[in-house]
Amino acid sequence: MKRGVAVIVACLAAGTFWASSVRGEDSAKHEAAEKEPKSATANTGFYPNDMGPAEIDVSGYPKEMRQNYRVFAFKCAACHTIARPINSQFLELTPEEQAAAKKEDPDLFKDSKLVMPEDKIWSRYVKRMMAKPGCPVGKDGKIIYEFLTYDSKLRKTGANAKAWREHRAHLIHEFKEKYPDSYKTVFPDASK
Numbered sequence: 001m002k003r004g005v006a007v008i009v010a011c012l013a014a015g016t017f018w019a020s021s022v023r024g025e026d027s028a029k030h031e032a033a034e035k036e037p038k039s040a041t042a043n044t045g046f047y048p049n050d051m052g053p054a055e056i057d058v059s060g061y062p063k064e065m066r067q068n069y070r071v072f073a074f075k076c077a078a079c080h081t082i083a084r085p086i087n088s089q090f091l092e093l094t095p096e097e098q099a100a101a102k103k104e105d106p107d108l109f110k111d112s113k114l115v116m117p118e119d120k121i122w123s124r125y126v127k128r129m130m131a132k133p134g135c136p137v138g139k140d141g142k143i144i145y146e147f148l149t150y151d152s153k154l155r156k157t158g159a160n161a162k163a164w165r166e167h168r169a170h171l172i173h174e175f176k177e178k179y180p181d182s183y184k185t186v187f188p189d190a191s192k
């Protein structure tokens, strides 16, 4: 655990975003972390997400989001490909957005393997990735988070909602057929 905490310090040292929880760490722990090998990324598991495309066509996105996409695509590819976040079920919606979405498209909430609408879900996962040994995200966590939140709403709701669920169902089906053991690891609670 000590190592995990110390690496968060190293990871966030360059930025101010989300750094409040690690401000109290002393420099002895920081130095201890620097003596350890930088990368412990060999075992990153395997997800249905990884079998999908590893890029997004952002040509129609606003300029700022196109720039954020480039940062995301570079930084989040250090341990797994960006197929993992791109094909993820995570959809960040505030409680108000969830209430509106429930009226508009109740199917969005039917199967969390296909879509997982949750408040702050990308914020939690970006932080979780930033806490991993060797994480290069640093001060870019905020814009990556903003990109993922924007992009997940665009590709997983509204006019694209149905196509997204079909895409994700297809990935899960393939994954279950080809890698039944990994399927059980990723979805321990799935009955089918």
Ligand code: HEC
Pocket (backbone or CB within 6 Å): 041, 043, 044, 045, 047, 075, 076, 077, 078, 079, 080, 084, 085, 088, 125, 126, 128, 129, 130, 132, 133, 134, 135, 136, 137, 144
């Ligand atoms: C230091 C290595 C590392 C980096 C950098 C990294 N990841 Fe990960 N990622 C992992 C590992 C290991 C897992 C396996 C599950 C876990 O430990 O959370 C994972 C799993 C995931 C998952 C699947 C989680 C799930 O339960 O469905 C997503 C989504 C993800 N990463 C997104 C990202 C994003 C976005 C970034 C960039 C901000 C990123 N990762 C950067 C190591 C990394």
